[in-house]
Amino acid sequence: MTMLAFLSDFTIQNVMAGAALLGIVSGVLGSFAVLRKQSLLGDTLSHAALPGICIGFLIAGVRDLPVLLAGALVTGAVAALLMVALTRTTRLKTDAGLGIALSLSFAVGIVLLTHIQATGGAGHGGLESFLFGQAAAILRSDIYVMAAIGAVALALVMAFWKEFKLVSFDPDYARTLGLPVLALDVTITVTIALAVVIGLQMVGVVLMAAMVVAPAAAARQWSNRLGTMVALAALFGMASGLFGALVSATARGLSTGPLIVLAASAIVLVSLAIAPGRGMVWEWLQRLKDRRALPSRRVLSTLYRLAAEHGNPAYPAEQTMLDAYHGTSTARGLERLKARGLVARAAHAPEFTPHWVLTPSGITEAEALLGHPNEDENQ
Amino acid sequence: MSSNLHEPGLAVHCEDLTVSYAARPVLWDIDVDIPPGVMAAIVGPNGAGKSTLIKSILGLVRPTAGHITILGRPYKDQRRRVGYVPQRSSVDWDFPTTAIDVVMMGLYGQLGWFRRPGTKERQKASDALARVGMLDFADRQISQLSGGQQQRVFLARALVQDAEVYFLDEPMAGVDATTERAIVAILHALRDAGKTVIVVHHDLQTVRTYFDWMVILNVRVIAQGPVRDIYNADNLRRAYGGQVALLDRDKVLGETG
Numbered sequence: 001m002t003m004l005a006f007l008s009d010f011t012i013q014n015v016m017a018g019a020a021l022l023g024i025v026s027g028v029l030g031s032f033a034v035l036r037k038q039s040l041l042g043d044t045l046s047h048a049a050l051p052g053i054c055i056g057f058l059i060a061g062v063r064d065l066p067v068l069l070a071g072a073l074v075t076g077a078v079a080a081l082l083m084v085a086l087t088r089t090t091r092l093k094t095d096a097g098l099g100i101a102l103s104l105s106f107a108v109g110i111v112l113l114t115h116i117q118a119t120g121g122a123g124h125g126g127l128e129s130f131l132f133g134q135a136a137a138i139l140r141s142d143i144y145v146m147a148a149i150g151a152v153a154l155a156l157v158m159a160f161w162k163e164f165k166l167v168s169f170d171p172d173y174a175r176t177l178g179l180p181v182l183a184l185d186v187t188i189t190v191t192i193a194l195a196v197v198i199g200l201q202m203v204g205v206v207l208m209a210a211m212v213v214a215p216a217a218a219a220r221q222w223s224n225r226l227g228t229m230v231a232l233a234a235l236f237g238m239a240s241g242l243f244g245a246l247v248s249a250t251a252r253g254l255s256t257g258p259l260i261v262l263a264a265s266a267i268v269l270v271s272l273a274i275a276p277g278r279g280m281v282w283e284w285l286q287r288l289k290d291r292r293a294l295p296s297r298r299v300l301s302t303l304y305r306l307a308a309e310h311g312n313p314a315y316p317a318e319q320t321m322l323d324a325y326h327g328t329s330t331a332r333g334l335e336r337l338k339a340r341g342l343v344a345r346a347a348h349a350p351e352f353t354p355h356w357v358l359t360p361s362g363i364t365e366a367e368a369l370l371g372h373p374n375e376d377e378n379q
Numbered sequence: 380m381s382s383n384l385h386e387p388g389l390a391v392h393c394e395d396l397t398v399s400y401a402a403r404p405v406l407w408d409i410d411v412d413i414p415p416g417v418m419a420a421i422v423g424p425n426g427a428g429k430s431t432l433i434k435s436i437l438g439l440v441r442p443t444a445g446h447i448t449i450l451g452r453p454y455k456d457q458r459r460r461v462g463y464v465p466q467r468s469s470v471d472w473d474f475p476t477t478a479i480d481v482v483m484m485g486l487y488g489q490l491g492w493f494r495r496p497g498t499k500e501r502q503k504a505s506d507a508l509a510r511v512g513m514l515d516f517a518d519r520q521i522s523q524l525s526g527g528q529q530q531r532v533f534l535a536r537a538l539v540q541d542a543e544v545y546f547l548d549e550p551m552a553g554v555d556a557t558t559e560r561a562i563v564a565i566l567h568a569l570r571d572a573g574k575t576v577i578v579v580h581h582d583l584q585t586v587r588t589y590f591d592w593m594v595i596l597n598v599r600v601i602a603q604g605p606v607r608d609i610y611n612a613d614n615l616r617r618a619y620g621g622q623v624a625l626l627d628r629d630k631v632l633g634e635t636g
Contacts, residue, residue, distance in 0.1 A: 035474060159493060166484050170470045173536075176437045176463045177488030178455070220475065224520035229475045 012249045015135045019241030022199040025150040027215035027237030029195035031230045034216040042212025044102040045196045046205045048079030050109025069197045076193040079105045133204035133257030153194040203257035214264035221275035240264035296333035304366035316346040316355035387451030390415040390575035396445035405431045409600045418570040420580040423596035429579045462542035472522045478532045479517040485539040507535040527558030544575045
């Protein structure tokens with residue numbers, strides 16, 4: 001099959017569109033879940049979707065996607081509210097509340113699912129595919145449903161951008177400004193539930209939580225702005241979705257959902273390792289650089305203090321004296337400073353040994369090093 | 380109109396206020412009155428209910444009993460006239476946002492729904508950052524700021540609210556001496572401009588130099604009034620018990636001791 005023929009294949013188009021959609025929406029909403037330290041919320045919402053799907057099926061009598069997803073949304077929201085009620089009225093912390101809501105609703109879902117399978121005959125329509133997702137079964141009409149839900153979710157984020165940001169960063173302050181924080185919390189949770197619902201058919205209830213957390217966690221590594229983070233999370237989510245869809249379409253026997261999650265996890269691992277400013281490799285390089293710069297920094301401050309002591313900015317310090325003071329050879333440190341134009345060699349007759357003076361930029365640098373101890377605090 | 384006002388002559392008026400967490404009273408039947416135009420310290424030992432008092436005035440904690448008015452009306456009618464600086468530790472500073480962005484959050488209430496901050500809001504935020512000496516750091520990610528710098532950003536966020544009554548929860552906790560001086564200078568300037576500044580404060584040694592009004596709290600109100608009248612060994616001992624002996628007696632109590 002040529003690439004063009006491959007891409008114009010109807011099923012593959014559907015799968016790719018669906019995968020991209022779910023990646024974008026879960027990346028955007030996942031950003032808020034991660035920043036609000038509610039990563040487990042995605043897990044609870046997706047597991048809680050299972051009973052909703054089953055109830056939707058029991059009501060509709062057939063596998064009608066909008067009804068199933070509406071059911072998933074309702075039970076997801078009920079589970080989230082159960083969590084809120086548990087944490088507000090008992091001494092349970094949020095993670096325990098989420099854990100209880102998750103396992104309780106998933107258990108209910110499994111009971112309903114096995115009941116439907118045992119009694120529903122041929123009509124049960126493969127509800128178990130919602131456990132791990134079944135991308136190939138996606139119809140064009142399903143894509144329209146997913147796109148509509150995604151559009152609603154993204155529109156909510158756009159409309160309440162600044163409120164979502166403030167409520168995620170500083171909810172108490174938001175309340176003093178008069179924002180309805182509880183209503184906004186509920187709106188964010190429901191919107192995250194919308195994102196979860198989009199992915200159910202493709203990735204399934206078990207793995208969907210990864211799509212909420214992974215693109216957002218990766219994006220946080222690369223950006224210090226909320227807007228950029230959310231855009232990157234959407235991009236990472238979409239890329240993972242397309243990757244999973246393409247690979248599963250070209251290779252036999254590989255299912256789409258898990259591949260999408262694996263791709264997203266790979267992006268997370270790479271981001272944790274190499275992202276500038278936050279990645280592990282970056283931090284390691286920074287420490288290495290600091291350690292190498294330390295000797296020359298110390299020599300520079302010694303030169304500065306000597307010059308200050310003698311009241312002479314161009315005081316020539318003898319290298320052997322610097323060696324003696326630091327208890328080690330300062331030759332390499334001095335050469336490095338000279339290469340940066342911060343010190344210069346000097347003669348001090350009648351001695352023939354090497355002497356060093358600070359250049360004007362060396363003085364500025366030394367003052368910056370010594371002068372503002374407060375600026376380095378917490379960094 | 381004025382017939383609707385309750386104690387309009389007072390910046391803050393709490394009457395018979397009781398706040399309890401899980402049946403344990405944190406504030407017990409207290410009356411607090413703070414006149415406008417003063418810089419007031421709320422002091423007291425740990426667990427005295429200092430932060431709780433501020434939070435119940437701002438509607439963040441629901442009182443068990445009693446009522447509170449700000450400039451004669453309940454807080455919800457006076458939001459635009461009140462600025463708030465929470466404890467620095469109350470937020471996660473690793474949030475992906477910049478200093479100027481945090482300051483602009485102070486304007487979200489005035490902006491209303493669906494409107495994004497624009498040039499005008501950015502200008503106001505820049506002015507506030509300049510007032511706290513942080514303009515050079517406007518586009519820094521907030522986790523890259525030192526503790527003192529973060530505190531100044533929080534102060535700028537309250538300044539941009541352009542309020543009449545300011546509440547600050549331990550603004551001097553864990554900041555360097557330079558920042559503390561800068562914060563005090565700004566607060567004095569606010570008071571001199573006729574605003575009311577109410578600060579939860581933990582350092583008894585500086586109360587007399589920084590403040591002109593104080594409320595000494597320990598679940599109940601021990602004393603309140605002008606600092607020169609109520610800052611004395613007797614009142615402090617009643618609030619702090621034996622703890623005040625641990626402090627440097629001469630420095631804390633000075634000539635009044």
